[in-house]
Amino acid sequence: MTKSAANQAGASTRRITIMDLVTLLVLIIFAGTRSIFVGTDTSIYAVFFTRIDPGDWALSIEASPFEVGYTVLALVVKMFGGNFTTLLLVASTITVGAAFWAIKRIALDVPLAILLYVLLAFYLTPMNLLRQGVAVSLVLLASTFIIARVRLRGLIVFLCLIGVAASFHATAVIVAVVILLLRRVRITFRNALWILTVGAAGVTAIWASGWFSAVIALVNPRYEIYGDIQATGGLGSYLILGFTIVLALWALVLRPAREDAPLATLVLVGCIALLLGTQFIYAVRFADYFTIFLVLLLPNVLKTAEVATGRRVFLVLVSAAYYIAYLSNFGDLVPYRSTISL
Secondary structure, eight states: OOHHHHHHHTGGGGSOOHHHHHHHHHHHHHHHTBOTTSSSSHHHHHHHHHHOOTTOHHHHHHHOSSOHHHHHHHHHHHHTTOOHHHHHHHHHHHHHHHHHHHHHHHOSSHHHHHHHHHHTTTTTHHHHSHHHHHHHHHHHHHHTTTSSOOOHHHHHHHHHHHHHHHTTOTTHHHHHHHHHHHTTOOOOHHHHHHIIIIIHHHHHHHHHHTHHHHHHHHHOGGGGGGGOTTOOOOHHHHHHHHHHHHHHHHHHHTOOOGGGHHHHHHHHHHHHHHHHHTTSGGGHHHHHHHHTTHHHHHHHHHHHTTOOHHHHHHHHHHHHHHHHHHHHHSTTOOSOOBSOOO
16 A cells, blocks of 8 residues: 555544544543652652742742743643642643644554554653653654655744753754754665664764763753763663664564655664663663654554554554563552542
8 A cells, every 4th residue: 555545544533533532631631640659750840849939930940950841831830820730731731642643643543553652651751751751742743744844834833843842851952953864864674774783883982982971961961961871771771672673673674655764764763872772871861752753653654564453463462561561660650649539
């Protein structure tokens, strides 16, 4: 099936249905009503929320250790009488809503894309990395406006969304530059193997030289830790790396359509970041920006290649196993506790 034919066959998926709204609502509420004890950094943001003063925005923004976008959002919520759970609900709405919108815009199999968004743990990550979770979803959405072609309107929307993403996590600026540079690059299975080998070695050399750390420090001095060559990944890093590489290479074997080729390229960038993450754990923070494109790439290549239902089911089952392994190894996400009293 050609990409244009698949687009015509899946045109109805662009409409918002009742099931879409129910799914969106469940995902937002589940993440947004989590206790401060769920996730590695939730309690830190809760403490910060108690300290900001909506009566003195200038002082609150100046004293904040976080980017201005997140700080302003917290101030607005508190100014209107909201509590920390309200802030989590708003942040969850932005995060899940942006990812959902991106999926509805270009995914050819929306149910599978949403399922992969959850099972590949992209839904879980923002529970540990609140600000970056917002930024990752906004970057994903922004990219859908330029990934196939660049028009002035799409470029303006892209830049605006990147600006908002960067106001939550400044690393979004670097990611946006990479996306703009690579959006026309098409990768095949064979040269993907070379890229994963040679690229990882080259970037490792740059990272170890301290050059990358210096660039990160210019974006935000607090992020210089991302270049810490002493912080290495554990077994979980290899789990994520291996599974992501297998999925990326499988997608390339299926030969993505021309419009989807940039998605595969960006996922490979994420694979390189994961490779670095086995030696420099903070590199994984950048991987999330790129590996999330799997939720758009896989449904599209499976649709256009007309892959048998059995293989799709196998993908879901393997992804479910990955989800369980991720959930039990990362981020203090279990046992889940909610602020909703039953």
